[in-house]
Amino acid sequence: MAKDPVRVLVTGAAGQIGYALVPMIARGAMLGPDQPVIIHMLDIEPAAEALKGVKMELIDAAFPLLKGVVATTDVVEACKGVDIAVMVGGFRRKEGMERKDVMSKNVSIYKAQASALEQHAAPDCKVLVVANPANTNALILKEFAPSIPEKNITCLTRLDHNRALGQISEKLSVHVSDVKNVIIWGNHSSTQYPDVNHATVNTGNALKPVRELVGDDHWLNADFITTVQQRGAAIIKARKLSSALSAASSACDHVRDWVLGTPKGTWVSMGVYSDGSYGIPPGIIYSFPVTCEKEEWSIVQGLKIDEFSRKKMDATAKELVEEKSLAYSCLN
Numbered sequence: 205m206a207k208d209p210v211r212v213l214v215t216g217a218a219g220q221i222g223y224a225l226v227p228m229i230a231r232g233a234m235l236g237p238d239q240p241v242i243i244h245m246l247d248i249e250p251a252a253e254a255l256k257g258v259k260m261e262l263i264d265a266a267f268p269l270l271k272g273v274v275a276t277t278d279v280v281e282a283c284k285g286v287d288i289a290v291m292v293g294g295f296r297r298k299e300g301m302e303r304k305d306v307m308s309k310n311v312s313i314y315k316a317q318a319s320a321l322e323q324h325a326a327p328d329c330k331v332l333v334v335a336n337p338a339n340t341n342a343l344i345l346k347e348f349a350p351s352i353p354e355k356n357i358t359c360l361t362r363l364d365h366n367r368a369l370g371q372i373s374e375k376l377s378v379h380v381s382d383v384k385n386v387i388i389w390g391n392h393s394s395t396q397y398p399d400v401n402h403a404t405v406n407t408g409n410a411l412k413p414v415r416e417l418v419g420d421d422h423w424l425n426a427d428f429i430t431t432v433q434q435r436g437a438a439i440i441k442a443r444k445l446s447s448a449l450s451a452a453s454s455a456c457d458h459v460r461d462w463v464l465g466t467p468k469g470t471w472v473s474m475g476v477y478s479d480g481s482y483g484i485p486p487g488i489i490y491s492f493p494v495t496c497e498k499e500e501w502s503i504v505q506g507l508k509i510d511e512f513s514r515k516k517m518d519a520t521a522k523e524l525v526e527e528k529s530l531a532y533s534c535l536n
């Protein structure tokens with residue numbers, strides 16, 4: 205029997221990530237090849253014509269899974285009955301701007317959209333915040349939508365996770381799908397800590413530690429970390445635009461694994477509300493290693509944390525605590 209369609213909201217749908225993301229959703233990359241979808245697209249008035257154009261293209265592409273398109277500048281209409289909300293809309297960082305510069309513009313958007321989601325989305329709506337500052341926007345959304353379960357509000361660090369997999373795969377000349385269990389701890393910013401201490405490579409007959417195969421702790425503790433931390437800025441420098449296709453693809457990975465589950469023995473990184481695991485202060489949205497089953501994520505417990513990692517995990521937590529107070533000061 206055919207499944208009922210799932211309603212997926214994409215905010216900022218006329219923007220560049222939105223343009224890459226909606227066809228991926230319509231092709232089944234987010235929810236699977238047998239899951240029909242109705243895509244809700246929200247943007248603001250100045251982008252209304254462009255949004256209309258995206259809707260026309262979605263229709264023209266004749267996607268078999270696409271059962272309807274809502275394209276609107278009305279946040280209430282956009283949020284009505286949505287099961288999944290991918291929050292991409294916001295003010296984008298331009299070359300030379302610090303993430304903090306975009307903070308005040310974005311947190312007020314997220315405060316307003318929190319109420320719309322709370323009142324009009326499906327009761328169990330899952331939310332993924334992509335727009336920067338992603339962790340803090342997600343936190344603001346959580347705080348101003350108290351009736352949405354906190355487990356349903358997450359932010360995107362899967363792009364950083366995938367970037368880390370990509371760097372290891374390039375370094376070792378192995379296929380990226382043979383590398384697993386890297387971790388992104390903390391903020392989707394240049395303080396994030398990409399950790400390979402528990403990562404492995406499938407060599408065909410064994411799972412070998414990445415650290416052993418790379419055999420270059422200096423590279424792993426320095427260049428590898430900064431390359432992943434700075435990858436977003438490097439792409440802005442090269443494209444004069446921030447990453448879009450990789451962000452859209454990683455957003456699909458995030459939601460797919462959340463809804464359909466992570467493969468056995470594999471974890472992924474997600475920005476989630478801290479419960480105090482690994483000594484990270486509660487009250488912030490922090491990226492942890494998680495496994496997903498039955499549409500719920502759980503933080504992987506019991507990983508050994510060395511002194512080097514501890515410092516980096518605490519530094520990125522500290523930045524998030526500071527961002528939180530900055531966000532509140534912008535809202536006052």
Ligand SMILES: NC(=O)c1ccc[n+]([C@@H]2O[C@H](COP(=O)([O-])OP(=O)(O)OC[C@H]3O[C@@H](n4cnc5c(N)ncnc54)[C@H](O)[C@@H]3O)[C@@H](O)[C@H]2O)c1
Pocket residue numbers: 215216217218219220221222246247248251292293294295296297313333334335336337338360361363364392446447448451
């Ligand atoms: N978390 C991540 O890994 C990651 C990766 C890449 C980009 N980003 C962030 O994602 C966001 C979007 O990036 P982009 O390149 O698509 O930007 P973009 O500027 O091309 O698109 C943003 C869209 O949001 C719309 N918008 C602005 N205010 C809105 C509002 N109140 N409601 C709905 N829509 C609104 C704009 O009109 C625009 O169409 C940026 O904040 C960017 O920094 C995050």
Ligand SMILES: O=C(O)C[C@H](O)C(=O)O
Pocket residue numbers: 296297336363435436437439446447
């Ligand atoms: O938009 C940005 O600031 C960069 C983006 O978050 C990225 O990681 O590519």
